[in-house]
Amino acid sequence: MTTLEEAKRLDAADELAGFRDRFVPITDPGVVAYLDGNSLGRPLRATAERLQELVADQWGARLIRSWEERWLELPERIGDELGRVALGAAPGQTIVADSTSVCLYKTLRAAAALRPGRDEIVTDSANFPTDRFLVESVAAELGHTVRWIEGGDVHPDDVAAVTGPRTAAVVLSHVDYRSAAIADLAGITRLVHDRGALTVWDLCHSVGSIPVELDANGADFAVGCTYKFLNAGPGAPAFLYVNSRHHAEFGQPITGWMGAADTFGMAEHYVPAPGIRRALSGTPPVLGMVGVQEGVALLAEAGIDRVRAKAVALGRWVLALADAWLVPLGFTVASPREDARRGGHVTLRHPDAERLSRVLIEHGVLIDFRRPDGIRVGLSPLTTGFTEVRAAVDRIRELAA
Numbered sequence: 001m002t003t004l005e006e007a008k009r010l011d012a013a014d015e016l017a018g019f020r021d022r023f024v025p026i027t028d029p030g031v032v033a034y035l036d037g038n039s040l041g042r043p044l045r046a047t048a049e050r051l052q053e054l055v056a057d058q059w060g061a062r063l064i065r066s067w068e069e070r071w072l073e074l075p076e077r078i079g080d081e082l083g084r085v086a087l088g089a090a091p092g093q094t095i096v097a098d099s100t101s102v103c104l105y106k107t108l109r110a111a112a113a114l115r116p117g118r119d120e121i122v123t124d125s126a127n128f129p130t131d132r133f134l135v136e137s138v139a140a141e142l143g144h145t146v147r148w149i150e151g152g153d154v155h156p157d158d159v160a161a162v163t164g165p166r167t168a169a170v171v172l173s174h175v176d177y178r179s180a181a182i183a184d185l186a187g188i189t190r191l192v193h194d195r196g197a198l199t200v201w202d203l204c205h206s207v208g209s210i211p212v213e214l215d216a217n218g219a220d221f222a223v224g225c226t227y228k229f230l231n232a233g234p235g236a237p238a239f240l241y242v243n244s245r246h247h248a249e250f251g252q253p254i255t256g257w258m259g260a261a262d263t264f265g266m267a268e269h270y271v272p273a274p275g276i277r278r279a280l281s282g283t284p285p286v287l288g289m290v291g292v293q294e295g296v297a298l299l300a301e302a303g304i305d306r307v308r309a310k311a312v313a314l315g316r317w318v319l320a321l322a323d324a325w326l327v328p329l330g331f332t333v334a335s336p337r338e339d340a341r342r343g344g345h346v347t348l349r350h351p352d353a354e355r356l357s358r359v360l361i362e363h364g365v366l367i368d369f370r371r372p373d374g375i376r377v378g379l380s381p382l383t384t385g386f387t388e389v390r391a392a393v394d395r396i397r398e399l400a401a
């Protein structure tokens with residue numbers, strides 16, 4: 001059923017519908033649908049308020065004293081909360097810092113160093129560019145070889161085929177940025193450990209969208225961004241997770257003073273801080289962390305399980321509309337149809353996707369084009385509505401006909 005009544009019924013039954021009011025309204029009357037929250041989540045009203053407060057009360061009034069009073073502890077404090085709410089991570093293992101790219105570099109270098117004598121790093125040829133580029137540059141830096149899994153939608157068997165006694169680390173995305181295919185984090189982690197290697201998971205497209213269980217699955221390292229489903233804002237800092245069993249030996253390559261044991265001791269040489277704090281390098285981005293804090297707080301209120309349930313329902317809705325309206329026009333579905341294997345977006349393929357994406361954006365349907373022929377429909381359960389999605393797919397039908 002694809003009727004407007006059905007869309008309204010789904011919106012009326014949506015337990016998370018009220019959360020939409022917690023976001024800054026879209027004032028541009030030309031926007032029909034915002035389906036790009038998996039690239040840049042919408043801003044929270046609370047973030048705007050908290051930023052003003054911070055500038056006035058903490059930065060403006062307390063000046064440099066705010067570092068000691070509250071700012072220095074934020075990377076760990078927000079990291080712990082993020083770990084609790086979204087990552088299945090006990091406190092002391094997650095920290096907010098840097099960009100995903102930098103966090104990936106740090107964790108991959110650390111992982112490789114924990115496996116001396118092994119000289120191969122595994123990743124997937126369809127992985128996000130930053131992941132592939134960093135795997136290549138870390139491999140070049142260390143004299144390692146990259147072993148590629150071809151083509152995305154990575155299964156444990158694909159990992160088994162390229163890992164062995166020479167594998168140091170395996171770098172994979174939990175949710176594929178193009179197809180939304182969910183990798184078997186538990187099964188792959190187990191397999192990689194059986195081969196004596198370590199895992200680095202990129203959680204950019206899963207954090208805040210699907211529950212992740214890092215501790216329960218024995219994950220080694222993970223990284224992710226906060227500006228997608230956590231709505232933390234453009235360029236908001238990323239996070240990294242290091243399982244506590246690696247803390248004693250965990251050494252990361254950007255040995256700045258903020259990750260040192262005694263930051264203000266101005267020591268002659270670097271001695272890493274105990275625990276996850278050693279993952280830090282430079283001064284934490286306090287303004288950007290406000291958005292992370294608010295995004296995580298909102299997610300805690302909504303609950304990751306309810307968020308996931310709505311993401312699944314939105315995904316099914318896109319598939320139903322696409323099957324009825326777009327498949328007859330030459331579109332194909334590039335995302336898994338099985339709910340359990342599909343993350344928080346649906347990618348539709350069309351031979352003319354690049355031009356069509358431009359036209360759609362001009363007509364207020366804000367989707368993403370992803371090479372070579374994908375139109376990516378991002379579904380953010382805290383802001384996306386069923387009627388909104390229907391209007392968007394209707395517009396795609398109209399413009400593609």
Ligand SMILES: Cc1ncc(COP(=O)(O)O)c(C=O)c1O
Nearest residue numbers: 099100101128130177202204225
């Ligand atoms: C899978 C994945 N990894 C990494 C990134 C980005 O990394 P950064 O935060 O360094 O821009 C993105 C999106 O930008 C992504 O989708």
Ligand SMILES: Nc1c(O)cccc1C(=O)C[C@H](N)C(=O)O
Nearest residue numbers: 038039040128177178204235368
């Ligand atoms: N991080 C981005 C940016 O700085 C500019 C534009 C887009 C992005 C994105 O997040 C892209 C996104 N990771 C993707 O999956 O395509």
